[in-house]
Amino acid sequence: MNKTISIIGSGFSSLSAACYLAKEGYNVSIFEKNKTVGGRARQLIKDGFTFDIGPSWYWMPDIFEKFFNDFNKSTSDYYVLDKLSPAYKIFFSDDVITIGDHMDQICEEFERIESGSSKPLRKFIAQAQDHYNIAINKVVLKPGISPLELVTKDTITRVDRFFKTISTEVRKKFKNPKLISTLEFPVLFLGAKPSQTPSFYSFMNFADFGLGTWHPKGGMYEIIKAMRSLAESLGVTIHTNSTVEKINVENGKTTGITVNGKFVASDVVLSGADYHHSETLLDKNYRQYSEAYWDKRTFAPSSLLFYVGFNKKLNDIEHHNLFFDTDFEKHAEDIYDNPKWPENPLFYVNFPSVTDKSMAPEGCETGFFLIPIAPGLEDTAELRTQYFDIIINRFESLTNQKVKDNILFKESFCVKDFISEYNSYKGNAYGMANTLRQTAFLRPNLKSKKVDGLYFTGQLTVPGPGVPPSLISGKLVSELIHKKNV
Numbered sequence: 001m002n003k004t005i006s007i008i009g010s011g012f013s014s015l016s017a018a019c020y021l022a023k024e025g026y027n028v029s030i031f032e033k034n035k036t037v038g039g040r041a042r043q044l045i046k047d048g049f050t051f052d053i054g055p056s057w058y059w060m061p062d063i064f065e066k067f068f069n070d071f072n073k074s075t076s077d078y079y080v081l082d083k084l085s086p087a088y089k090i091f092f093s094d095d096v097i098t099i100g101d102h103m104d105q106i107c108e109e110f111e112r113i114e115s116g117s118s119k120p121l122r123k124f125i126a127q128a129q130d131h132y133n134i135a136i137n138k139v140v141l142k143p144g145i146s147p148l149e150l151v152t153k154d155t156i157t158r159v160d161r162f163f164k165t166i167s168t169e170v171r172k173k174f175k176n177p178k179l180i181s182t183l184e185f186p187v188l189f190l191g192a193k194p195s196q197t198p199s200f201y202s203f204m205n206f207a208d209f210g211l212g213t214w215h216p217k218g219g220m221y222e223i224i225k226a227m228r229s230l231a232e233s234l235g236v237t238i239h240t241n242s243t244v245e246k247i248n249v250e251n252g253k254t255t256g257i258t259v260n261g262k263f264v265a266s267d268v269v270l271s272g273a274d275y276h277h278s279e280t281l282l283d284k285n286y287r288q289y290s291e292a293y294w295d296k297r298t299f300a301p302s303s304l305l306f307y308v309g310f311n312k313k314l315n316d317i318e319h320h321n322l323f324f325d326t327d328f329e330k331h332a333e334d335i336y337d338n339p340k341w342p343e344n345p346l347f348y349v350n351f352p353s354v355t356d357k358s359m360a361p362e363g364c365e366t367g368f369f370l371i372p373i374a375p376g377l378e379d380t381a382e383l384r385t386q387y388f389d390i391i392i393n394r395f396e397s398l399t400n401q402k403v404k405d406n407i408l409f410k411e412s413f414c415v416k417d418f419i420s421e422y423n424s425y426k427g428n429a430y431g432m433a434n435t436l437r438q439t440a441f442l443r444p445n446l447k448s449k450k451v452d453g454l455y456f457t458g459q460l461t462v463p464g465p466g467v468p469p470s471l472i473s474g475k476l477v478s479e480l481i482h483k484k485n486v
């Protein structure tokens with residue numbers, strides 16, 4: 001009889017693993033505590049406005065394509081992808097930088113800001129492409145079991161790039177602070193400060209300038225719908241409103257899970273829920289990592305988010321807008337070095353309705369505002385209001401328009417919600433940062449060292465945070481499971 005696999009959670013990594021495992025012939029069931037699937041990528045639909053609750057940047061389209069190709073499908077079988085042009089806009093206190101959708105336009109913009117900067121930019125992006133080819137096509141496809149995975153001809157000949165940081169590299173080549181912030185922005189997706197991130201990780205700059213920013217028509221939730229449809233077509237059963245309360249273990253081997261008070265027998269248990277939470281579902285003697293271990297890790301930021309419906313179209317905005325008119329370094333210190341609410345936060349605003357009419361009612365705008373903050377901060381209604389006022393005032397002044405009286409509704413989401421909705425450790429938004437000390441085999445394992453038949457996937461394990469890495473994480477863990485069970 002085919003083996004039974006129970007998967008905890010229905011985020012990108014769980015859905016990815018479910019598809020690969022079902023394709024191998026296992027009986028796969030997903031158990032999700034919330035009423036809809038998608039994990040951090042859920043959707044809010046209100047009064048004709050559609051919001052992606054979590055991820056909004058569709059980067060690395062090659063990884064999404066490869067995922068669907070593994071099932072003889074293509075992204076175009078499920079959703080329509082548009083390349084955004086421009087990709088995004090960055091507002092500084094005295095200027096606005098627009099990032100076009102190909103290198104020639106981006107070079108022109110760099111020259112406008114710093115004469116002669118397009119030459120080092122092309123060199124930097126060519127090196128970033130080399131890093132991308134090695135990192136994304138080779139290194140991240142390893143399961144993080146042994147340090148030797150990182151020792152290859154490609155990495156040894158570039159070893160210096162693991163010990164220099166992105167910050168040093170960028171500052172060597174560019175002097176203008178606006179260009180420096182522009183080039184440091186992509187590595188924020190990895191969850192750590194650019195001054196703590198190895199220059200090898202400039203592959204994110206190639207993802208940005210080289211591969212471009214895309215948008216699935218209807219929003220990021222279209223990817224979740226596509227993966228759900230693929231999983232179900234392969235025979236996966238999905239249970240929502242199903243909280244897993246315990247991972248059951250007998251004599252060092254998992255026997256199943258307890259869901260809403262009922263035991264579900266399983267040969268293999270795979271958790272795609274936040275790793276720290278997953279381990280709390282085990283008796284203490286079966287946990288691999290102590291509270292002290294988790295406390296010492298560098299976590300990616302949490303976020304204060306607002307989902308806002310505007311009753312008019314707004315001026316001078318793009319689909320993606322970064323507001324870098326305050327001190328980048330100071331905000332990063334408030335997240336990583338001395339966690340506290342930032343005095344002058346940087347923020348990001350997404351208006352998907354600028355390029356996709358389906359996201360808002362006619363003549364209206366769907367706005368998603370995000371302030372990155374340290375995980376674990378105090379989260380109160382007063383603080384949320386105070387910070388909304390700060391950013392909406394700055395938004396009005398930087399885009400030269402009044403919008404406060406045009407707000408139909410606003411909903412917020414912050415640390416407390418990350419904890420209650422996703423069981424997220426300290427309310428992190430996107431997992432554990434990818435620093436040199438938290439890379440590959442130095443991240444929490446895909447396979448439990450203490451419980452036979454128990455596996456983990458998702459943004460706290462290998463390869464790391466973000467939607468594309470979560471898809472890869474699901475593939476890597478399914479390969480480990482299959483290898484052990486064939």
Ligand SMILES: Cc1cc2nc3c(=O)[nH]c(=O)nc-3n(C[C@H](O)[C@H](O)[C@H](O)COP(=O)(O)OP(=O)(O)OC[C@H]3O[C@@H](n4cnc5c(N)ncnc54)[C@H](O)[C@@H]3O)c2cc1C
Pocket residue numbers: 008009010011012013014031032033034037038039040041053054055056057058059242243244245272273274277303305421422423429430431457458459460465466467468470
């Ligand atoms: C605000 C925000 C913006 C982001 N922006 C981007 C972006 O633009 N681009 C990008 O690539 N990435 C982005 N990310 C990161 C990306 O969304 C995540 O890395 C990815 O979605 C993580 O997927 P996952 O499978 O690891 O886990 P999750 O999405 O966290 O899924 C875990 C699931 O497990 C469920 N669960 C937890 N406990 C239990 C339990 N006991 N029983 C049953 N179910 C349980 C949870 O409800 C959840 O559904 C963003 C994240 C956030 C929050």
